[in-house]
Amino acid sequence: MADTIQFDLVSPECCLASVRADSVQIPGADGDMTVLAEHAPTITTLRPGVVRVEGPEGTMQFAVTGGFADVAGAATTLLAERAMPLSEVTAEVMADLIARAEARRDAAKGTAIDDAAKQVADLITLRERAVE
Amino acid sequence: MPSLKDLKNRIESVKSTRKITKAMQMVAAAKLRRSQEAAEAARPYAERMKAVTGGLAASVGTAEGAPRLLSGTGADQVHLLVVMTSERGLCGGFNSSIVRLARARIGTLLAEGKTVKLLTVGKKGREQLKRDHKDRIIAHIDLGAVKQVGYANAAGIAADVLGRFDAGEFDVATIFFNRFQSVISQVPTAQQVVPAVLDAAGEGPDTLYDYEPSEGAVLEDLLPRGVATHIFTALLENAASEQGARMSAMDNATRNAGDMIDKLTIRFNRSRQAVITNELIEIISGAEAL
Numbered sequence: 001m002a003d004t005i006q007f008d009l010v011s012p013e014c015c016l017a018s019v020r021a022d023s024v025q026i027p028g029a030d031g032d033m034t035v036l037a038e039h040a041p042t043i044t045t046l047r048p049g050v051v052r053v054e055g056p057e058g059t060m061q062f063a064v065t066g067g068f069a070d071v072a073g074a075a076t077t078l079l080a081e082r083a084m085p086l087s088e089v090t091a092e093v094m095a096d097l098i099a100r101a102e103a104r105r106d107a108a109k110g111t112a113i114d115d116a117a118k119q120v121a122d123l124i125t126l127r128e129r130a131v132e
Numbered sequence: 133m134p135s136l137k138d139l140k141n142r143i144e145s146v147k148s149t150r151k152i153t154k155a156m157q158m159v160a161a162a163k164l165r166r167s168q169e170a171a172e173a174a175r176p177y178a179e180r181m182k183a184v185t186g187g188l189a190a191s192v193g194t195a196e197g198a199p200r201l202l203s204g205t206g207a208d209q210v211h212l213l214v215v216m217t218s219e220r221g222l223c224g225g226f227n228s229s230i231v232r233l234a235r236a237r238i239g240t241l242l243a244e245g246k247t248v249k250l251l252t253v254g255k256k257g258r259e260q261l262k263r264d265h266k267d268r269i270i271a272h273i274d275l276g277a278v279k280q281v282g283y284a285n286a287a288g289i290a291a292d293v294l295g296r297f298d299a300g301e302f303d304v305a306t307i308f309f310n311r312f313q314s315v316i317s318q319v320p321t322a323q324q325v326v327p328a329v330l331d332a333a334g335e336g337p338d339t340l341y342d343y344e345p346s347e348g349a350v351l352e353d354l355l356p357r358g359v360a361t362h363i364f365t366a367l368l369e370n371a372a373s374e375q376g377a378r379m380s381a382m383d384n385a386t387r388n389a390g391d392m393i394d395k396l397t398i399r400f401n402r403s404r405q406a407v408i409t410n411e412l413i414e415i416i417s418g419a420e421a422l
Contacts, residue, residue, distance in 0.1 A: 010180065013173060015173065042342040043188070044343070044344035068184070068353065070180065079180055
């Protein structure tokens with residue numbers, strides 16, 4: 001099974017997934033990327049979005065709000081600040097997250113405003129995908 | 133000499149105390165298990181975090197323009213001590229041992245002519261530190277309403293600490309907490325979180341990574357998370373330690389109450405016997421006198 005990778009999704013509070021995967025789609029800070037086997041070792045930060053894992057056991061989708069991904073040859077580890085299966089995302093959770101991001105944006109100064117505004121926009125996109 | 137009635141009341145009261153301490157011990161045991169599970173669940177995240185940050189910092193660390201969270205402000209004049217204690221008492225020496233360690237640190241820092249600021253988490257530590265360092269406490273975070281500490285709590289504390297760091301309020305931050313070793317032993321620990329301390333063991337990353345967007349940006353994103361992770365780990369260790377300390381304290385109390393009941397019962401029986409003997413003597417001497 002050289003063409004699968006080990007995929008782990010961990011958040012500070014628990015280990016959400018640890019499976020073999022054919023491909024993993026990651027919402028990287030610089031844009032989405034899909035990791036296949038033998039991907040070049042990469043570390044990327046995440047923006048709020050959906051992680052899509054396709055493996056022998058089917059497709060799983062997770063919503064993440066931030067964190068980073070550690071892609072090494074045979075294993076991909078996602079360290080997410082907050083993560084949950086996409087099916088468990090509810091409008092209330094998203095509303096709470098967006099409200100908090102907006103508060104951060106309003107409190108931000110200088111160049112941080114752009115980053116914070118992007119967070120808000122990403123979260124809104126995530127909500128549209130999750131609560132469709 | 134207390135009367136029989138007094139002794140009986142006392143025995144009853146110690147018995148109900150024993151019931152309470154026994155119940156508290158069992159509750160603490162159940163909570164301890166949960167806290168330990170939470171601490172275990174958090175471990176993979178913290179470990180990965182440390183590994184990645186360590187590797188990254190090794191390659192960026194010494195370069196010019198490294199993030200201030202890593203290189204520090206260049207001074208170590210103002211120290212912030214984050215003292216984490218529990219919200220509740222009745223847990224043996226748990227809070228005192230943390231406060232003692234913090235006090236000793238405050239003492240040495242002050243002797244070196246540094247400025248010390250305190251941030252307390254948990255009511256009990258604040259109460260103890262207020263006595264002689266009242267004007268040094270700059271903030272207090274209350275976790276009284278929190279049942280099970282979550283990452284959100286740690287992130288809140290971290291945001292507070294980092295905000296103060298960015299505002300230039302301190303140069304070095306250290307957290308104080310109890311590291312959980314076993315039910316009977318918790319080790320008060322001081323850990324520096326700002327500027328970040330990294331294990332020198334990781335000489336460099338074993339694989340050469342690509343960084344997106346860039347090494348510096350990733351590191352800048354990681355370091356605040358690292359602080360939050362440290363604080364989260366400390367909170368979890370503290371929670372487990374608190375329950376462990378409470379469990380053994382309550383176990384001692386229960387046993388002590390048992391001993392006390394035995395002693396009081398013996399005294400009660402002796403007094404009762406004395407009363408009976410007395411009455412008998414009175415009856416016999418009364419009969420003889422006739």
